[in-house]
Structure formats: C-alpha cells, structure tokens
Amino acid sequence: MTQEPTFQLPPAMSTFAARYDETYYFIYWLSVLLFVGIIGAAAYFVWKYRRRPGVDAEPTGHNAILEASWTIAPIIILAVMFHVGFRGYLDMAIAPGNALEVRVRAWQWGWDFEYPNGAHSNDLKVPVNKPVKLIMSSNDVIHSLFVPAFRIKKDVVPGMYTTVWFEATSTGETDLFCAEYCGKDHSAMMRKVFIVTDDEFQKFLEESSGPPSGMSTEDWGKKIYGEKCKSCHSLDGSKVIGPTFKHVWGEMVTMTNGEIVKVDENYVRESILDPLAKVVAGYPPVMPTFKGTLGDKEIDALIKFIQTVK
C-alpha cells in the first residue's frame, strides 16, 4: 500500500519504507526532546539569571554525579540509535535469492535498464510485490541511484558492480534521481519508476525487445538517438560535443592518429561499442561506450537512422 507523504518524508512505496519512517521519526522525536530540554533550560536560565545591579554570579561548583550522568546517558541513547539504524540497514543490504535482476548502466547523463530477456528501457519498470535487485555499473564517472519513495540509494561506480534491492508495495509511479554529482546535467538524470502489476510487466518485457509496435526501424533509431546521442551529436551540422550526424554517412574522416576512415556500417558500430579505438581529429575522446547498453537490434536501427540524416 502506498502510504501518503508525511510532513517530512515522501510517500512510502516499498517494504523498507515503513520501517525506515519509524526509525526516522523515532530519532526525530528523541532529538526534539533533547533539544527542547537543553535549549529550554538555557533559555530559562538566561531569563532567570539576567544581570541585575547588586546581584553577583555564584561561583561555579562541582557536581560529579551530574557530569557523569550526562556523559553516560548519551552513550545509552546512542547505542539504541545505532542499533535501530543497523538493523534497518541489514535488511537493505542482503537481497533475497529470488529477486528479479535488472541490469543498470549509468552514464553522463542517463540511465539504462536492461531486463533479463534483453529488453531495455530508460525509465525503470518493475512489478509490484516482487523483490527486485539492481546490478549497477557506470560507463564514466560515479553516479548514484536514488528512489526516495523506496528509501534506497546506492552509488554506481565505474570499475565495479554495486547492487541494491527493494520490493515495491503498490502500483503507481515515482521519481528516480541521480544523487551523486556527475557534472553538467546531474540534475537532469531524473527518471520515473513505474510500478505495474505482474501481467503488465510481462507485457512490457515482450513489447520492448524490438521497436515499439507500429514504429519503423528508422524511427526507432531516431528515438534511440533522441535518448542517447542527442546531447553530443546534432542533426543540423552544428558541432556540439561530438561531430554532427548531418551528411556523415559515407564521408572520409580523419582520426587523431592521421588515419582516414570511411564512415560505414563497421565504423559506426565500432564508434558506438569502442569509441576510443578511433577518435575523430579535433574532438576530445569523451564518448562513452554503449557496449552492453545498446543491443544489436538497436545499433542496427541507429545505423539505419544515421544513413537518413541528410
């Protein structure tokens, strides 16, 4: 069940969330209590013992019991806090064995979700009431996957795999953020999470392993272009981060090492899968690899599309 947002916390849509909110508000009320106690006392003293002519301050004495108790009492409170936090954390750390595994790849600046059958999507789609485990890697810098409504977050680090899991408790949609600063469009790495019923999820898997129904390969290529390539490659001849795609097909292009290459099927495929192999002269070697992110069918569609950019 979705639990409505409270004043301080977003809606609760995963199994962790209820537990989390309890812990959060426990610490919150504890803190309020301590704060009101301490600051209340201070305010009272400031008023009560304000400076008055003829009234001197009393010399400071000692009170060993008082001092010992405000050293020891916090230790107990803190031990309790640690305990609740740690228990909650352990739940989050270990995914159940039967979890649905989704492969996540992050890059500057986007997400790709790959499902067990090879389907890809840009927004995360998951079935309700089923544990889902995300296995994440990054193509470039550190990102972090954050879904407030699930109360989960985990860094996505280049050169290693990190995992995180959750079980959504209600259908609907919610926000997914990148929480680790990753450059210019860090704040644009926002996506949606769609939580659907099991049936809908199966239907989605079937549909998304090829071009969406009713779309031509070429249009599909254009759609992928819009999601993955547009930030760096223009269609109108202007130079963004990488070379434009306008008229590029069939051109002879000079590489940084002086080699001249014809833009054909193989070259484009190589540029997408291993961009550093041949770097176009005059451009920085910053294009990320899409190996693993784009399937063969998608690359074919992209090539089809690039051919048409005139």
Place this chain on the structure above:
Amino acid sequence: MTASNIATSGGHDGHGVDLNANYLKAASGWRSWVFTLDHKRIGMMYLAAVSLAFLAGGVFALLVRLELMSMGRTIMGPEMYNKMFTLHGLIMVFLFIIPAIPGSLANFILPMQLGAKDVAFPKLNLLSFWVYCVGAIFALISIVYGAVDTGWTFYTPYSLTNPQAQTAVISLVLGAFILGFSSILTGLNFIVTIHTLRAPGLTWKRLPLFVWATYATSIIQVLATPVLAITLLLLVFERIFGLGIFDPRLGGDPVLFQHFFWFYSHPAVYIMIVPGMGVISEIIATFSRRAIFGYFAVAMSSLALALLGFLVWAHHMFVAGMSEFATMLFSALTFLVAIPSGVKVFNWTATLYKGSISLAPPMLYALAFLFLFTIGGLTGLFLGTLSVDIHLHDTYFVVAHFHYVMMGGTVMGFFGGVLYWWPKMLGKLYNVKWASISAGLIFVGFNVTFLSQFIMGSRGMPRRYYDYLPQFELLHRVSTVGSWIIGLGVMITVGVLIVSLFKGKAAPPNPWGSAALEWQTESPPIAQNFAETPIITRGPYDYHLATKAELYDGFPTQRGG
C-alpha cells in the same frame, strides 16, 4: 622551523619597533605590516583576509540561492550553477572557515592569553599568512581559467575528466594544497607556543578553554592536513600523468580517493568547529561572570573530539559501496563523537545557571551557537544512523546539517569572537544596538534558509541540483528569501564594524569586565603585549577572585547592566 627563526634577536623586525607602544602605532608604513612579525598584526591581516573570503563565499551563496528560487533557469545555466556552488563550498571551506578562527582570533588572542610576547615562531607565522595568500591566488587563477565544477570534494573520476577544465582543476587543487601548508604551519606554531611559552604560573589546568580548543585544533591540523596534501598531489599527478591510482580506466580505485579525502575532511570539520567552541566558552564565561562548569571536562572534550574525529571518516561513504562490516564500524564510531560534543553543550548550559547574564552582542552569538549547533549536531546523528543515512545521503538534509554546524556553529563563534575581542584588537567600541539587531536578523534568516532545507531534503530533494521537481519549489523559495535576510544582517554587521573602526569611541582595557588575562593589558595592546611578563596567580574564570573594579561594565549602551 629552523633555527634562524629563533636565532634573530632584538625588536620585532629589527626596525627599532617600540615594544611598549600600541601595536598599531609601534611602526608605520606598508612594510611594517607586510613584513611584520607581530602576531597581532598578522592576526589582523588574517582577519581582513578571511572576512573578505567570507563575503565572497557569501555572494556565491546568494547567487546559488537566487538560481534555485524557481524551477528551471532563473539567472544562469547548469554549468555556471555547478561552478557557483563549487566556488561557494571551496571558498567557504578552504579560504574562510579553516583559517578563520585559528588564523585571526587565535593568532591575536592566544599568545596574550598565555602571557607570552609572541608565538614561538613569528617568521613561520608570517610565512603561513603569505602562503595563505598564495594559495588564494591559485584559487583565483582557477576562476580566470573558467572555474571548476567538481564540487568541493573533487571526487574522482569526475575531477579527472572534463578536458576543458584541465588548468582550472590543477590550479585549484594546488591552491588547496598550498592552503594546507598554511594551516599546518599555524597548527605547528600553536602547539609549540602552548607547550613552551606559557607565562609563569600558567599551569595546564589554568589554561583558558580557548587555548585548549586551539591546542586540540592544532593537533588535527598537523596530523590530518598532510594526508590531504598527498591526496591532492596524487590528484594533480593523476590529471597530468595519468598515474593510475584513482582513475578506474587505468586500473585505479576512485573510492580510495574518497577514503583519502574524508580522512582529512572529517577531522577538518573539527578543525572548523572546535575553535568556535573555544570562543563560545570564553564568551559564556565572561557574560555569565562565572567559571565554565566542568572546566576540565570541557577542556578534555576538545582533545577527545580531535582524536575521535580521526576514526569516523567513512560515514560520508555509507552508500559508496563499502563492505557491510566497514559501514557498521564507522556508524558505531560516528556516535562516539556525539559524547564530547554533548559534554560541552551540557556544561555551557549549566554555566548559565546562577550566573549574571548580560545579553551583549557576543553573548547573543554564543546563545545562537548553542541553539544552532545543537540542531546541527543532532541532525548529524540522523546521518550517522545507517539506515536513515541511506535515504538522506546527498540530499538537502545533509546540506542543512552542515550549514547548521558550520554557519550556525563556527560562523556564530567567529562573529561572536570578533565582536567580543574587537575592543581589545582595535581599541574601539561599536554600536551595541545595531550589532544586536543584526545578530537577530542573521539568526532568523539562517533558520528560515536552512530549516526549509531539512524538510526538502528528507522529502528527497538531492543536493547539487541545478533544477528540481515542482513539489520542491515552495521550500526553495522560502530558503532563498531567508538567504536575503542573512545577507541584510551580515551587511549591517559589516557596517557597524566599519563605523566603529573610523568613528568608534576609545575602548577601556576591559570593557566587558572579564577576569581573563588578555583583558589585563591596554586596548589595543602594546607591541610586546604586557609591559612585564605577568605572573599568573588565578585562572581565567576566577570571577570570585576578581575585584569589583575589574568587573566594571565599560560598554556604554550595555543592556540589562
């Protein structure tokens, strides 16, 4: 460091300084400042420099807030925004808050509290100031080269990519590296000074708490900063030569960088707060006319913070992919630092009990510190709690937490300290009414700005975001308006101090009626601080041993007096 610093003799700089004249007048001309070896003049130069840094950092903060006032583009694009918050964070941390209290207030006051004529190594002290300036210049150069957008944490591999920013990143990182040396020199100087230059009779148990705090801070500066130095050096070499230590493309480990960075930067947060706590102890004692309750516990808690601070760094990395065991360990250790902080808070509160409390401006800041630091500290515990931090990490909750401790803690301590020692440092009184009004504005504005950030953070607003979703717009607006109130308050304080500088009435030696040693000499002090080396016969807070004449309230517009 070396013997030549101590082998030279004679007057302060060999230019025939009159050691018994007001230090501001003992010598004149720009050389008498630029080459001065007088800790008081160096302290004043530091005060000017860090204040400028604070205002610059504050202007960047106002720009950050202005951009966030409404969704989408408000006044700048995302690249610019990223540079703004990076500059804001870097300037505030490396150019302002770390050198602020040690460089200015401690430099000026600490030798006087020890009854010493100067710090142990005056030349190193001057060097530290100029090294600071060189570091600042490197930071400025980076702005000229298009500025850096890495965030103040320089996380790899992002800080290694982005070829356009090559020069800027290197220059800024070198700047931080150089500033680190300045900080090490200051710390080293204070440790030696406190060990060897205490006046006769000034036993360890009679040291003012500000001295204890500075001592603890210096230990952290000396032990933690070198690790930052090597980290930044590795980063520079990684950028230039591709060393392969932090860059995953070359087989390096980006998370190692985070360990190194936080191994310095967590202890560094105690470099920031402990001196502030020291100032607060002095102010609360003076304006309550009472020894700090649990003096020894407060002194030792500074040292405890210095040591425990080294054990908790990885609490910034709970979601970075560490092992479960490491995560648990660092969470547990994190809670330990709350105990010495708590000891201080409780003892300050107890000091107020049965005091004779005057609400002069420095005391207003001290009370604001108590209020705001407690909020900041308690929310630090939210973040130390493992499961809770998973959700809160890298949201505005963290932003609010650290502003509550840094702005609400250290900056309140700094402002309070400046207003407290101003009459001593410059021999001028200032307008108490306006100083109090501005303290009030800053306090209110601060809470408006950052309480709203706690709420948006726990609701899931990530930090370092140029743009955001509609549900956060209202709270961002509130926060931006708050920042203007702070700005107004800060401007009034600046005005009050400038007016005082030019038109202020001359201050008596002890305008607040304090029992502490630094008030026993002229305002402003003579070049060698005390005409005769004082022989200490009572502690700095022994108000019951002070004479009525000493406790006279010299501040004309004193309220409640």
Place this chain on the structure above:
Amino acid sequence: MTNSSKAAKLSEAHDAHADHPSFVAHHFDTPVQQFDAAKLGMWVFIATEILMFGGLFVAYGLFRGEEPSVFVAAHHELNKTMGALNTVVLLFSSLTAALAVRSAQVGKKNLTSAYLVITLVCACVFLVVKYFEYTHKIHEGFLPGRYFGHPNFDLNQIAHWEAPLPARANVFFGLYFMMTGLHGLHVLIGMSILGWVLWRNIRGDFSKEYFTAVDLGALYWHLVDLVWIYLFPLLYLIG
C-alpha cells in the same frame, strides 16, 4: 595557588633578564626555552611528513593487497643492487649527520663541517644512483599509469569488466615514481637544509651553547633516511 616548579624556574630566568644572549629571540626568556621550542617544532613537523608519506604507504598496501601477483611481477624490473647500495649510502649518511651533531655539541667546528660535507656527498651519491635507475626505467617504458608501455606487459591482458581495463603493473610504477619521487624531493630539501647549516657553521654561528640548527638539520635528515628504509623493502624486495 602554588606555582608549579616549572613556573618558578621560568620566573627565575625572567629575573635574570639582563643576560639575554644575542641568539635568543626577544620573545623567549631563556636559551633552553628557545631550544625546546625549536626541537618540539621539528618533531611536530616530522610527524606531518610521516603522515604525508603514510598516505602513499596505505595506497601501496591496498593495491598490493588487491593484486599481489602483478606487484611481484613488476618489482622484478627494479634494480635490487642499486637499491641496496642506496640504502647503505643513506644509512651511512645518517651516521655522519649524527656525528656532526655530536661534534657541534662539543664545539669542534671543523669536525662538524667535515661530517656535514660527508653527509652531503652521500646524498649526492644517492641522487646519482637514483638518476641511473630512473633513466633506465624511462628508457624501458616502465612509466606510471597512462604512459606505461613495455612490450612485456599487455595493457589489455586482464579485462576486469566491460570496458578494457589495463593490468595493474602501471599502478605499481605509478606508486614507485610517486613514492621515490617524493622521497627524492625530500633528499633535495634535506640537502639544502644541511648545506645551509654547513654555511652557518663555517660562518661561525654555532657554539657549545647554541647549535640548534645542526641538531634539527640532522633530525630532518634522519627522517629522510627513515622513509627510505621503508621504501626499499616495500618496492624492491617484495616476494
């Protein structure tokens, strides 16, 4: 309210203000106080140096722990004989530095100079050996990180994940150059300090009463030596 004995000692010294020797700065009361301050300062500084190198040692330990075999393979490219030679040279120079202090303490000025000169000569030998080691490595292509390129090592041998990641041998050399380079820099700094001490000694600044700079210079030199004592086995003698 009784003063500690130390305070008593200090105030006594204070009364004797008349004999404030010329080498004592105005803000110190006694030569002893000044010497204590200088010495403590140097020790604190040495602590910072050790922590700075400490960072590198930690990085070394981690990477070696992750890939011991690569480190073992790579370390064979270092020249053990030259490393050992340098260890002996530095150890010997530490001895002569200590002897220089000893002779300064007893006021034998020329002997002090002689020992300092020997120390400096050793330092030069160390640097020359290091120079040969470096040129050899640069020649063979054993360079740090990105520039690493020796035919015996295939950068793409070990692919860790989807993108090609090089083997860690380049990391070993990254660490090697960083650690020995930083150490070499300290040798240079140490040499300048000792050279300056030598100059002052010849000028006649020191006496039985005042030889702080000799003492501190030697202390610094021992640090330089100490760091190398750790670097040598860690880099040259793995296995």
